[in-house]
Amino acid sequence: MEKKGLTIDVLTLFPEMFRPVTEDSILGRAAEKGLIDVRLTNIRDFSNDKHNRADDYPFGGGGGMVMMADPIFGAMEHVDAKARKVVYMSPRGRILDEEKIKELAELDSFVILCGHYEGVDQRVLDYWDAEEISIGDYVLTGGELPAMVLIDSVARLIPGVLGNEDSALEESVYSGLLEHPQYTQPREYRGMEVPEVLMSGHHQNIALWKLEQSLRLTKERRPDLYKAFIAHRNDKNEDGTKRFNKAQRQVIDKVEEE
Ligand code: 4FN
Numbered sequence: 579m580e581k582k583g584l585t586i587d588v589l590t591l592f593p594e595m596f597r598p599v600t601e602d603s604i605l606g607r608a609a610e611k612g613l614i615d616v617r618l619t620n621i622r623d624f625s626n627d628k629h630n631r632a633d634d635y636p637f638g639g640g641g642g643m644v645m646m647a648d649p650i651f652g653a654m655e656h657v658d659a660k661a662r663k664v665v666y667m668s669p670r671g672r673i674l675d676e677e678k679i680k681e682l683a684e685l686d687s688f689v690i691l692c693g694h695y696e697g698v699d700q701r702v703l704d705y706w707d708a709e710e711i712s713i714g715d716y717v718l719t720g721g722e723l724p725a726m727v728l729i730d731s732v733a734r735l736i737p738g739v740l741g742n743e744d745s746a747l748e749e750s751v752y753s754g755l756l757e758h759p760q761y762t763q764p765r766e767y768r769g770m771e772v773p774e775v776l777m778s779g780h781h782q783n784i785a786l787w788k789l790e791q792s793l794r795l796t797k798e799r800r801p802d803l804y805k806a807f808i809a810h811r812n813d814k815n816e817d818g819t820k821r822f823n824k825a826q827r828q829v830i831d832k833v834e835e836e
Contacts, residue, residue, distance in 0.1 A: 584736055585615045585687035587657040588725055589650065591632060591694050593618035595722045599729065608739040616729060617657070621645070624652030633695055642696035650691065650702045663688040664708045667721030667728070668697070671710030674728060676754075678711065682728070683735035690728065692721035754807050756800060758791035786829050793833040808834065 588596060599605060600616045608614045622632045626648060633643040654664070665688060672678070682688060691698065691708060702708070713724040733739050761772040775787045797804045811830055815821055822830065 583613050583615060584683070584685065584732070585617065586729060586732075587617045587619060587659070587662075587687070587689045588692065588729075589619050589621055589653045589657070589689065590692040590720075590722055590725070591621050591645070592692075592720065592722055593620045596726065599726045604739065605730070605733055608733055608736065611738060613736050613738050614733050619653045619657055621649045621653045624649040624656065626652070636696060640696075644696050645693060645698040645702075647699040647701050650698060651705070654689070654691075654702075654706055657689055659689045659706055664691060664706045665689065665728070666691045666693065666698070666703055666708040666710050667712070667724040668693060668710040669712050669715070669718075671712040673712050673714060674724075674731070679728075679731045680735060683732045690725045692725050694720040694722075753792075754803055754810075755792040756796045756803070758788040758795070782825070786825055789826055790829050790833060793830060794836070797833060797836075 590596070596616070596618055600609065600618070605614065605616070609616070622630055625632050625646075631646070632649045633645050636642065636644045654660075663682075663685060665682075667690065691702070691706075703710070711724075711728065713727050718724065759773075761776060765772050765777065773787070775783050778784065793804070793807075796807065808830075811822065811827075813821060
């Protein structure tokens with residue numbers, strides 16, 4: 579059976595930060611269609627302290643505040659996290675990539691914990707067996723923006739979330755290449771013309787031009803991605819057919835020799 583929809587529980591001290599992302603545009607429509615359900619839990623609601631505190635000073639000193647275990651445990655129990663995958667957005671984690679995003683998009687549900695201040699009490703991560711995932715090497719004030727990046731990237735892989743059912747797969751990210759240059763109206767702007775081939779209506783030539791541009795750009799700007807593409811260029815599709823036809827292979831060989 580095909581899975582129906584994805585539920586993501588987000589545990590955070592700042593649930594209001596997520597509203598614009600979860601209610602607007604593409605994600606909002608996906609939610610209306612029942613394809614994705616992003617549930618927000620305010621960790622502070624599970625504080626058992628008389629002042630509703632969710633953070634305290636770090637043992638061993640060092641300044642800043644640490645998010646306490648107890649409110650997070652309460653929130654985790656509330657969303658029944660024991661039965662599900664728990665992700666902690668953290669600069670200590672492996673950097674998010676398309677492979678991890680695909681893995682998460684195949685689940686029925688998972689939980690995202692967002693840290694703030696100096697992060698969470700380590701016992702939370704140990705007990706709930708959290709997988710730490712980072713979105714990149716820079717300092718942030720919290721895990722909320724990273725969680726939104728993760729949600730956005732996972733959501734677009736769920737069938738039906740993007741208008742066009744297969745547009746997520748058609749894009750160059752699917753092949754691991756950067757995108758070719760894009761143009762729209764007008765045909766001439768301040769003396770700058772759109773490449774002739776795009777106006778030709780010759781679909782085969784257009785597809786080959788796009789492939790060539792993607793390859794050149796990727797080779798120049800992201801040699802890491804280009805090397806990975808070249809290493810896998812002779813892989814077969816899932817159905818055993820060849821990934822690239824003869825004309826495409828010629829383009830790849832040409833750029834490889836440049
Ligand atoms: N960041 C670095 C080294 C040490 C600390 C930080 C940092 C927010 C709770 C974590 C940051 C970046 C990418 C979560 C950064 C991410 C965070 C992320 C994040 C408050 C503690 C903190 C060496 C990476 C620069 C603050 C490096 N992806 N600490 O930013 O949550 O997910």
